[in-house]
Amino acid sequence: xxxxxxxxxxxxxxxxxxxxxxxxxxxxxxxxxxxxxxxxxxxxxxxxxxxxxxxxxxxxxxxxxxxxxxxxxxxxxxxxxxxxxxxxxxxxxxxxxxxxxxxxxxxxxxxx
Amino acid sequence: xxxxxxxxxxxxxxxxxxxxxxxxxxxxxxxxxxxxxxxxxxxxxxxxxxxxxxxxxxxxxxxxxxxxxxxxxxxxxxxxxxxxxxxxxxxxxxxxxxxxxxxxxxxxxxxxxxxx
Numbered sequence: 001x002x003x004x005x006x007x008x009x010x011x012x013x014x015x016x017x018x019x020x021x022x023x024x025x026x027x028x029x030x031x032x033x034x035x036x037x038x039x040x041x042x043x044x045x046x047x048x049x050x051x052x053x054x055x056x057x058x059x060x061x062x063x064x065x066x067x068x069x070x071x072x073x074x075x076x077x078x079x080x081x082x083x084x085x086x087x088x089x090x091x092x093x094x095x096x097x098x099x100x101x102x103x104x105x106x107x108x109x110x111x112x
Numbered sequence: 113x114x115x116x117x118x119x120x121x122x123x124x125x126x127x128x129x130x131x132x133x134x135x136x137x138x139x140x141x142x143x144x145x146x147x148x149x150x151x152x153x154x155x156x157x158x159x160x161x162x163x164x165x166x167x168x169x170x171x172x173x174x175x176x177x178x179x180x181x182x183x184x185x186x187x188x189x190x191x192x193x194x195x196x197x198x199x200x201x202x203x204x205x206x207x208x209x210x211x212x213x214x215x216x217x218x219x220x221x222x223x224x225x226x227x228x
Contacts, residue, residue: 043218098145102156
C-alpha cells in the first residue's frame with residue numbers, strides 16, 4: 001500500500017533563506033508526483049508536476065526533484081518570501097491514473 | 113474564467129442531521145473528485161466521477177455518505193445522520209479528463225463541516 005510522508009510537519013525560517021521540503025513514498029511504482037500549495041480558506045493550487053521519467057521540474061523560485069528508486073522528492077524554495085507562507089502538500093499518482101495519494105503536508109512560515 | 117466553486121464555505125450542524133455539500137466544477141471538465149481533509153491529515157479520496165461512467169465510490173467511508181453528479185456538471189455530496197467524526201474540510205476538484213499522467217486537478221476552497 002502506497003504511503004506518503006512529509007517531514008517536517010512545520011517549518012519556520014527567516015525571509016530570504018533557501019529551504020527544502022521533503023516528501024517520501026513507499027512504492028516507487030508511480031506515474032507522477034505533484035506538489036501543491038494550500039492557503040487558509042482557499043483551495044489547493046498545483047505548483048509542480050514531475051513525471052515518473054523526469055528528475056526535476058522548475059518554476060520560478062521553485063524546484064522539485066524526484067528520485068523514484070529511493071522514494072523521495074524534495075521541493076526547493078529559493079530566496080523565501082513571507083508570501084510563501086502556506087502548507088505544502090505532495091501527492092503521488094498511482095496506477096489508477098486518477099487517484100492521488102497524499103502526504104499530510106508541511107506548514108511553512110516565513111518570518112519577515 | 114471561474115474556478116471550482118463549493119458551497120457552503122462553512123457548515124455547522126448537529127449530530128444526527130443530514131447535510132448536503134455542493135460543488136460546481138470548471139466548465140468543460142469531465143472529471144470531478146471529492147476529498148476529505150481532517151485536521152493535520154492528508155487528503156482522503158472519497159469519490160470520483162468521469163463523464164457518464166459509473167463513479168468510483170471506493171473511498172466513501174460508510175453508507176451514510178453518497179454523492180451524485182447531475183448532467184455531468186454540478187455534484188452534491190450528502191452525509192446522512194452526521195457524526196462528530198465527520199467534522200472535516202470537504203474538498204472538491206475537477207480536471208479536464210480523468211486520466212493521463214499530466215492530468216492536473218483544480219481545487220475549490222472547500223466546505224468546513226463542524227458536527228456538534
